[in-house]
Amino acid sequence: MxxxxxxxxxxxxxxxxxxxxxxxxxxxxxxxxxxxxxxxxxxxxxxxxxxxxxxxxxxxxxxxxxxxxxxxxxxxxxxxxxxxxxATPPPPEPASTASAAEPEPAKEPFRPEAEEEPSENAPAFEEAAAEPAPIVEETTDQDAEMAAIKEQVPAYITAKQEYLRAEKNFKTIKQQKPAAASQKNNWPLIALCLLLIAGSVVWMIKAPPAKDKIATGPDGAVTLASKVMIVSAPKAFFYEDPQKLIKTNKYVTAGNKVSVSKKYKNYYYAVFHSIADPNYQVAGWINAADLQQ
Incomplete structure (x- = not known):
């Protein structure tokens, strides 16, 4: 098939x-x-x-x-x-040779006067044969069940969608409640942080600007030198103390700009601010030979 x-x-x-x-x-x-x-x-x-x-x-x-x-x-x-x-029925089988050889019995001639009239009690076979029997379509229990299931499918789909929608809304509400409760519990901490930030801003506005301290040493004096200079050496290392020449492992490469505020002999006190990260800065003394204006 x-x-x-x-x-x-x-x-x-x-x-x-x-x-x-x-x-x-x-x-x-x-x-x-x-x-x-x-x-x-x-x-x-x-x-x-x-x-x-x-x-x-x-x-x-x-x-x-x-x-x-x-x-x-x-x-x-x-x-x-x-x-x-x-669906095509098989062809009829041919009659056997034995039955074909036998002669058919002679039929008596039709005699209308010999026929008997049917009695009143005899069943009416001719009338029954003339009227065709009504065709009754048989439906199995399985077909009836399938028809009932098909009728209930739209109601099932609607109910299932309503259930999933209600479950989704319930989960959303359940997730929002702890978040709202945590926000209520965090209000005191948030208020304290806001007060600290406001106090810091007020202090920075009202505080007087810091003045550079000018210190004198045995080999000379520290003078003011407020300007911006460019690193000319491949690596300009920072020094903690220009008098004792205490060198650190921090340096600025050539081409970067530094802001100098003081000068002691051949050293500038420089501050480097990173453009990529504003929170990063390096400060110390740099040899004047490694800088240029």
Whole structure:
């Protein structure tokens, strides 16, 4: 027997003569109703969404649709031929030679006067044979159950969607309640942080600007030198103390700018601010030979 072939037109609920726009409209309605995201965890909706997508992918492509129609027609014709072959009764068997050789018994001639009239009590076979018996379509219990299930499918779909929507809303409300409670508990800490920030801003506005301290040493004095200089050496290392020449492992490469505020002999007190990270800065004494204006 011929196998079964999926009827994509029946899946989308459109006739075979449907236009591209009708196919797209039917697909949008069905995929919106059976989309698995709206019915998470329900295999019924997942299976139908796959069938709907498969049917739309074939019928929306003109070439695939033409090939599908051709295969479907051939499949339908093959199924029809198979059905006709199985439904055709076998030819009658030929009579045996023995029965053919025997002569048929002679029939008596028809004598109307010899026929007996039917009695009143005799059953009316002729009238019964003349009236055809009414055809009673037998329906099995399984067909009745399937019909009842099909009638209940729309109600089941609506109830399932309402249940999933209510479950989603319940989870959302449950997640929002702890967040609101935590926000209420954090209000004292937030208020304290705001007070500290406001106090720091007021102090910075009212505090007098710091003045550079000018210290004198045995080998000379520290003078003010407020300007911006450029590093000319490949690596300009910072010194903690220009008198004792205590060198650190921190340095600034050539091309970077530093702001100098004081000078002691051949050393400038420089501050480097990183452009990439404003929070990073390095300060110390740099040899004047490594800088240029």
């Amino acid at each position: 011929a196998g079964t072939l999926k009827n994509f037109y029946e899946t989308l609920g459109v006739p075979r003569s449907a236009t591209d726009e009708q196919i797209k409209t039917a697909y949008r309605k069905l995929i919106l109703k059976f989309h698995p995201d709206k019915n998470v965890g329900d295999t019924y909706f997942e299976d139908w969404s796959k069938k709907i997508i498969e049917a739309f992918e074939v019928l929306s492509d003109p070439q695939l649709r033409a090939e599908y129609d051709q295969v479907y027609d051939e499949h339908k014709r093959a199924a029809k031929r198979t059905f006709q072959e199985t």
